[in-house]
Amino acid sequence: MSLTQNHVELEEAHLVARVAAGDRGDPLVELYGRYGRPLYGLGLRLLGDRGSAEELVQETFLRLWRGSGSFDPQRGSVRSFIYTIAHRAAIDFRRRTSSRPLAALQAGEAGEERWAAGDSPAEPLETLIVGLEVREALEGLSSKHREVIDLGYREDLTQTQIAERLELPVGTVKTRTYHALRALRTTLEERRLLG
Amino acid sequence: MAEAMTPHTDVAAYLLGRLEPGERATFEQHLASCPECRLSQHELSPVVELLTRAAPPVEVPQGLEARTLLAVERAARQEEPARKPDPVRRRSLLSRRLVFGFAPAVALAALALAFVLGRQAAGDETPGSAELETVLVRPGGVAVAASARVVKTGIGRIISFRSDELPILPTGEYYELWFVGPGDTPRRPNRISAGTFHPDEQGRSQVTFAAAVDPTKYPVLSVTAEPGDGNPQPTGPDVLRSRP
Numbered sequence: 001m002s003l004t005q006n007h008v009e010l011e012e013a014h015l016v017a018r019v020a021a022g023d024r025g026d027p028l029v030e031l032y033g034r035y036g037r038p039l040y041g042l043g044l045r046l047l048g049d050r051g052s053a054e055e056l057v058q059e060t061f062l063r064l065w066r067g068s069g070s071f072d073p074q075r076g077s078v079r080s081f082i083y084t085i086a087h088r089a090a091i092d093f094r095r096r097t098s099s100r101p102l103a104a105l106q107a108g109e110a111g112e113e114r115w116a117a118g119d120s121p122a123e124p125l126e127t128l129i130v131g132l133e134v135r136e137a138l139e140g141l142s143s144k145h146r147e148v149i150d151l152g153y154r155e156d157l158t159q160t161q162i163a164e165r166l167e168l169p170v171g172t173v174k175t176r177t178y179h180a181l182r183a184l185r186t187t188l189e190e191r192r193l194l195g
Numbered sequence: 196m197a198e199a200m201t202p203h204t205d206v207a208a209y210l211l212g213r214l215e216p217g218e219r220a221t222f223e224q225h226l227a228s229c230p231e232c233r234l235s236q237h238e239l240s241p242v243v244e245l246l247t248r249a250a251p252p253v254e255v256p257q258g259l260e261a262r263t264l265l266a267v268e269r270a271a272r273q274e275e276p277a278r279k280p281d282p283v284r285r286r287s288l289l290s291r292r293l294v295f296g297f298a299p300a301v302a303l304a305a306l307a308l309a310f311v312l313g314r315q316a317a318g319d320e321t322p323g324s325a326e327l328e329t330v331l332v333r334p335g336g337v338a339v340a341a342s343a344r345v346v347k348t349g350i351g352r353i354i355s356f357r358s359d360e361l362p363i364l365p366t367g368e369y370y371e372l373w374f375v376g377p378g379d380t381p382r383r384p385n386r387i388s389a390g391t392f393h394p395d396e397q398g399r400s401q402v403t404f405a406a407a408v409d410p411t412k413y414p415v416l417s418v419t420a421e422p423g424d425g426n427p428q429p430t431g432p433d434v435l436r437s438r439p
Binding site: 025028041044054057127131149175180182 | 204213255266
């Protein structure tokens with residue numbers, strides 16, 4: 001755990017402070033821009049359907065607004081604050097809508113987001129969140145950068161095949177891939193996702 | 196030959212496992228004697244590892260942002276009972292012709308927002324059929340100030356706009372709703388008007404426009420205050436604006 005906050009964490013802490021001070025405009029819009037999509041993804045994985053996922057996003061922001069005064073930047077990041085809120089909201093949601101506690105979840109695409117009743121949810125939830133945050137970091141890349149990365153993964157292509165697909169010289173694809181990884185590294189570092 | 200010309204940027208393709216087998220062997224030879232590439236390998240391997248764990252792309256439903264921000268706004272106004280605006284007071288504020296966007300000291304009384312976005316009946320729209328749902332904020336303002344919903348019809352778009360936050364303007368002036376495209380500046384606007392409107396005496400603006408505008412090309416909504424001088428160019432600054 002790092003002792004100092006980086007600029008992203010400081011910015012986000014400042015946004016939450018403004019919400020706590022009564023500002024429901026730009027700061028909330030900024031926080032939604034940063035967390036809305038991964039929260040929706042989390043809702044889909046934890047609750048299973050789009051309507052529930054949407055409710056989770058709304059409930060999380062409601063609780064964020066109500067609880068913004070209790071956020072203490074010394075104790076943790078806005079990231080952990082928001083995801084903790086979302087997790088609790090998801091548990092409450094499941095309690096309301098089903099008599100069974102949050103039991104076995106379906107495996108995610110990669111097969112590792114599986115957790116059963118009785119397991120400590122902390123580890124698999126973190127795995128889920130990391131996956132969503134990495135996706136969010138990818139979305140933050142320029143479309144040219146994201147394209148060279150994604151295409152190779154989606155279809156397991158070589159640089160030569162990617163170059164053919166994109167109608168670009170192979171050298172361009174390789175250079176672009178390098179810069180994409182560099183850009184991604186910066187974003188992942190800022191979001192404390194690189195160990 | 197190929198060894199001497201191996202570009203250092205190949206390290207990315209190498210780490211991603213995207214080099215052809217022959218290229219890979221060549222690069223590994225290069226790596227053995229290139230500190231710069233070994234450093235890159237050290238720095239970028241964790242990135243590649245995280246990439247393998249990336250969730251698939253998430254598609255968020257249209258209007259989720261607007262509905263979420265409005266949910267907070269509604270809860271806030273229910274939980275902090277609002278003072279009704281004093282119509283006399285508001286008019287006297289305006290008779291001084293303040294430029295709202297740059298006068299944060301103007302404390303417009305919070306109004307009770309009664310509307311529920313997505314449930315306004317404008318024809319037979321159903322929630323979720325909107326092409327675009329958005330909220331508009333005052334630049335530097337402290338709350339969501341307006342909402343808009345765009346529904347595609349056969350012949351164009353129907354735009355529903357709702358705000359309780361816009362002050363009544365002096366006679367002869369009006370508000371104008373714009374669809375703003377990229378690169379729009381005051382000197383060289385790139386925006387299309389959806390129409391003009393006045394708030395009613397209670398300070399409520401609820402209007403429906405029909406317009407031939409493509410919100411994918413002009414994705415930001417804004418509201419300006421305009422003098423009634425017959426000049427179609429926007430003259431005022433944006434008093435409200437949606438996010439791109």
